[in-house]
Amino acid sequence: MEYTCASCGARYTATALLFRCRCGGYLEYPEYRVFPLSALAERDHSIWRYREAYGLPRDCKRISLGEGCSPLTRVSLPEGVMLAKLDYLQPSGSFKDRGAAVLISLLAHLGAKHVVEDSSGNAGAAVSAYAAAAGIRCSIYTPDYTPEGKLSQIRLYGGEVRTIAGTRDDAAKAAAQAAQRSCYASHLWNPAFVLGLQSTAFELWEQLGEELPSLIVLPLGSGGYIEGLQRGFEVLLHAGYIEEAPRLVGVQAERCSPVHRAFEAGAERHSEIEVSPTIAEGIAVQNPPRSAAVLKAIRDSNGYTMAVSESEIQSATEKLLQRGVFAEPTSAAAYAAWRRLSSADRAEAIVILTGHGLKQLSKLTALLG
């Protein structure tokens, strides 16, 4: 696979150790690869039905745990019926399995025997699960204040947890340093992760009878999912499978909204801002490394950003649970945003719920019990 640097344009061939440009810029995969329509009828219902779009080498073995093809369902809510993509019904419990499956398949193909990653949340669980499936050793770097419960899933997959004194950024630096000797399976930096996230665009198009909603509302932390979705829709446009792509609406927590502020200010990338803790901890990303790509994706889609308050997120979490939808607060932030839309927009939108509430049973009980 060939990547280019988004900052300086340098070109690279993917290796197990490559994750960003020497200049510090993030890498992109510039090609649009299209899956053949004629093949779909014969293929499994997983992200691998669209395998050509990920650009993996032809002889790359697929590391799969059954990811993709999550349900699209109608949820009756006080504001009306919400069309929701339950994208937490994935092997490790979040949408990140889509990216991890493609990334770990590539890294295993490139000879990785050990991967490192920094995340105590959904990405850490996803990378551990796929590393386990590939028979690759895995070390996850986390800040030392991470609650024990969040580390259990990683450890149960056989992943090693390395706790680092300091902030979330210190854990990221420790992972990047370790990556000089091991592979950095970074959901934030590695373009292969984003390529896997395209799969949801393709799925929505198939699930809706090859038509698309006019709005897609989803939580926005690092923004990889928005970048992946927009790329997926561009592939569909490029292939002539669709004529118009949906507008993407990225939802941040007011307490940590660097991308939202940059969008509102018309900036090309985020600036470092003061943040405070939010119950939507899955989107609490203070310094998203690919923010320029994310902001471009939102603007290219003719979309926008929103920021929701703690009380809106809490109320949305509670209301979803009480309609039988077991999503984590981070996911519920998207519903909180959907509630604010006009009724015409609500009827035209799909809301993506990204992380499983079962990962946060005690947190949810403390919050709402």
Next chain:
Amino acid sequence: MEYTCASCGARYTATALLFRCRCGGYLEYPEYRVFPLSALAERDHSIWRYREAYGLPRDCKRISLGEGCSPLTRVSLPEGVMLAKLDYLQPSGSFKDRGAAVLISLLAHLGAKHVVEDSSGNAGAAVSAYAAAAGIRCSIYTPDYTPEGKLSQIRLYGGEVRTIAGTRDDAAKAAAQAAQRSCYASHLWNPAFVLGLQSTAFELWEQLGEELPSLIVLPLGSGGYIEGLQRGFEVLLHAGYIEEAPRLVGVQAERCSPVHRAFEAGAERHSEIEVSPTIAEGIAVQNPPRSAAVLKAIRDSNGYTMAVSESEIQSATEKLLQRGVFAEPTSAAAYAAWRRLSSADRAEAIVILTGHGLKQLSKLTALLG
């Protein structure tokens, strides 16, 4: 819907309060309803693509949370590749959502405003989720020794938990008594629950390109899933969609194996036996009310039962996690049984994993950490 009693042959029309025969026997739905092949291409990927098979009244509103169509995936294990149905990737985290969706749809249609159920495990979570989706009040009766953690999911859905002093059977009796005024949404007694479980037979047939494996290995507690699967395959045979049905292999824990013992003894139903606690608590059912139907289903399929030890279940749980498959110990019991099969049988089998490991994070950590 018309039911007949399996013991005395009495006939009943379904009402919100009906759950068993006056003679104490369990009820069955005698008809084989077939879904039309021509409709499948147009229908959603959920259990409702096979809607005709559940026998619900035509104007019954479907209460759906996106259940069904769980992944079928190949898991690389020391014994070889295991074809696994990840049936815990369901809205409330277990296969029971298939039954609860159909049962609650029916009860809501019949006018239920309040349902009761006895289960602190997967069935309690499933019934609470679908009651919440339907806007129906829900009370779950559990023994007073049930760990708090298992009740959280029920409470978060808005279900009421009623703890009853005594044994599991005392909780069941309290639920049955409450059901004289409310509806008993029983996964053990109500035939509509079993009808929903047929959906997995149809899905496997579609997922495998309209062919079927020769063996299906799954955990066996009350046995409703085996009854539902066998019924589903009979529907497919009856419709002429298949010519041969798979053999069903029900797996119990050695410490609680009333159905296995009855099968081995050639008995028509289980006898009350001494049991002891097992880590596969989801299949620890001492007195399965429909055991005669379950034993008949196993025999009709030309299948058999197996019982696995605690150490086999523990080892199987650990091995699955370390290959990226996050199943609870009850599900892993099926893998423990698959390990014992001949290599020819292993290659021909599908293993159904029924419950999500995320529900039991602290238990898994205590067991394996």
